[in-house]
Amino acid sequence: MSNSIGMVILAAGKGTRMKTENPKALAQCAGKPLLDYVIDAAFTFAKNSSLRAEVGVVVGHRKELLEKWWENHNQKSLIKTAWQKEQKGTADALKACFTDIPDFWNNDFTLVACADTPLISADEFKELFSVLIQDPELVGVAATFETLNPTGYGRILRGTKGFRIIEEKDADESQRKITEVNSAFYILKTSHIKSILGTIENKNKSGEFYLTDLFQENFAVKPVKFKSETPFLGVNTLEQLANVDKIIRSNKLKDLMINGVRFLNPEQVYLDFHVEIGTGTIIYPGCTLIGQTKIGSSVVIESNCFIKNSYIADEVEILASSYIEGADIKSGATIGPMARLRPGSDIGEKVKIGNFVEVKKSKLERGAKVSHLSYIGDAEIGENTNIGCGFITCNYDGANKHKTKIGSNTFIGSDCQAVAPIEIGNDAFVAAGSTITKNIPDGGFGIARPQQVTKEGAARKFLKTKKT
Numbered sequence: 058m059s060n061s062i063g064m065v066i067l068a069a070g071k072g073t074r075m076k077t078e079n080p081k082a083l084a085q086c087a088g089k090p091l092l093d094y095v096i097d098a099a100f101t102f103a104k105n106s107s108l109r110a111e112v113g114v115v116v117g118h119r120k121e122l123l124e125k126w127w128e129n130h131n132q133k134s135l136i137k138t139a140w141q142k143e144q145k146g147t148a149d150a151l152k153a154c155f156t157d158i159p160d161f162w163n164n165d166f167t168l169v170a171c172a173d174t175p176l177i178s179a180d181e182f183k184e185l186f187s188v189l190i191q192d193p194e195l196v197g198v199a200a201t202f203e204t205l206n207p208t209g210y211g212r213i214l215r216g217t218k219g220f221r222i223i224e225e226k227d228a229d230e231s232q233r234k235i236t237e238v239n240s241a242f243y244i245l246k247t248s249h250i251k252s253i254l255g256t257i258e259n260k261n262k263s264g265e266f267y268l269t270d271l272f273q274e275n276f277a278v279k280p281v282k283f284k285s286e287t288p289f290l291g292v293n294t295l296e297q298l299a300n301v302d303k304i305i306r307s308n309k310l311k312d313l314m315i316n317g318v319r320f321l322n323p324e325q326v327y328l329d330f331h332v333e334i335g336t337g338t339i340i341y342p343g344c345t346l347i348g349q350t351k352i353g354s355s356v357v358i359e360s361n362c363f364i365k366n367s368y369i370a371d372e373v374e375i376l377a378s379s380y381i382e383g384a385d386i387k388s389g390a391t392i393g394p395m396a397r398l399r400p401g402s403d404i405g406e407k408v409k410i411g412n413f414v415e416v417k418k419s420k421l422e423r424g425a426k427v428s429h430l431s432y433i434g435d436a437e438i439g440e441n442t443n444i445g446c447g448f449i450t451c452n453y454d455g456a457n458k459h460k461t462k463i464g465s466n467t468f469i470g471s472d473c474q475a476v477a478p479i480e481i482g483n484d485a486f487v488a489a490g491s492t493i494t495k496n497i498p499d500g501g502f503g504i505a506r507p508q509q510v511t512k513e514g515a516a517r518k519f520l521k522t523k524k525t
């Protein structure tokens with residue numbers, strides 16, 4: 058039978074140095090919570106090993122938010138949560154995990170990771186684990202690295218057998234000069250934790266129970282020094298969050314460019330971790346692409362577009378300064394410049410949405426055109442229908458929203474309103490300047506505007522006469 062590992066992620070801390078009320082573990086980094094990066098790395102490590110694995114997340118500060126996160130997690134069945142009632146330190150957090158999830162005592166190994174280190178990958182876990190299992194005598198390993206600026210980190214004091222970690226607050230001047238620091242990623246034999254965890258005291262400057270006390274000079278424990286500090290960069294402040302967010306996004310941009318996506322100026326594009334973009338797509342500077350957004354191949358997105366949670370098929374053109382959220386845009390459509398697509402916009406193949414057009418919760422079938430200055434809300438518009446400039450679906454009566462249905466191959470002249478609920482059929486024609494309040498059947502012609510009166514020669518009366 059294969060060995061088992063409990064992977065414990067400490068996420069109970071408030072993150073005081075972040076100066077924000079929400080738990081640090083849920084802070085969004087390139088559109089994904091910090092905690093999810095660590096969980097994904099842990100699961101990838103376990104999947105590529107022969108270990109049976111489960112994840113335990115220790116929650117505390119604003120636990121209701123973390124529980125909500127867990128409820129909606131796509132790996133919920135593989136994740137358990139434990140509750141650290143008071144944040145009394147990292148050793149106390151691990152204790153809370155074993156109290157609430159006693160099954161974790163049965164695992165051969167326990168991996169401990171902090172939720173605030175999103176650049177970690179399965180590679181670091183793999184390397185750490187390989188050192189632990191090479192020597193059967195060893196009871197624990199900790200990942201360390203050299204840094205030019207060790208401020209804030211626990212320092213590594215190597216002994217003849219094991220090593221210990223001294224926190225910055227407790228270190229004397231010479232210890233503070235040590236540049237090998239603790240990353241706070243550990244893998245231990247669970248039996249070692251069982252024999253030591255209960256004995257850890259809080260006799261230090263913080264009055265906290267330190268997990269680092271699992272490592273002592275006379276224990277069979279080993280520091281594993283990694284070459285690069287980058288995977289272990291922690292987030293304790295908003296400045297550090299911005300720094301790791303930038304690294305994640307620039308790695309993502311690099312991957313996309315390798316796969317044939319052209320960014321005219323990559324430094325001026327902000328995009329989330331989840332965003333997918335197909336080959337041959339060109340993105341101009343100043344665009345923001347966030348949330349669950351998927352962009353196809355050979356798409357052009359001009360400058361200053363904001364796109365959130367939207368699906369954009371191949372060969373779509375999005376012209377400058379368009380704002381798109383929750384939209385589904387089919388291939389060959391053209392949007393903008395300066396268009397706004399709100400949630401529920403279902404834009405068919407080769408549809409044209411022009412400048413200053415707003416669309417909300419509406420379906421436009423293949424080849425329909427709304428080229429200028431219009432509002433389309435709660436509407437269905439059929440194939441190849443042409444909507445002239447300045448059309449408004451009057452969908453809201455102050456209390457309820459109503460639907461507008463317009464068939465295929467219909468022509469709506471400029472400056473019209475359709476007062477919903479209303480239906481205009483296929484092959485119909487609405488004259489410019491009409492306010493349509495009654496349904497128009499297939500092939501019907503609708504006109505709803507006052508008759509024009511023309512008085513010959515009367516203009517003179519209204520024109521100002523030029524004084525000489």
Ligand code: UD1
Binds near residue numbers: 071143222
């Ligand atoms: C910790 C390490 C330090 C290491 C550094 C690396 C300890 C005592 N110190 O310091 O040696 O160099 O990480 O980044 O472990 N947490 C709880 N409950 C608590 C306290 C903290 O769950 O009572 C969680 C936090 O949510 C966080 C993690 O533990 O995810 C680490 O806490 P943090 O305050 O960031 O520790 P550091 O000061 O960074």
Ligand code: MG
Binds near residue numbers: 171173291292293
């Ligand atoms: Mg930290």
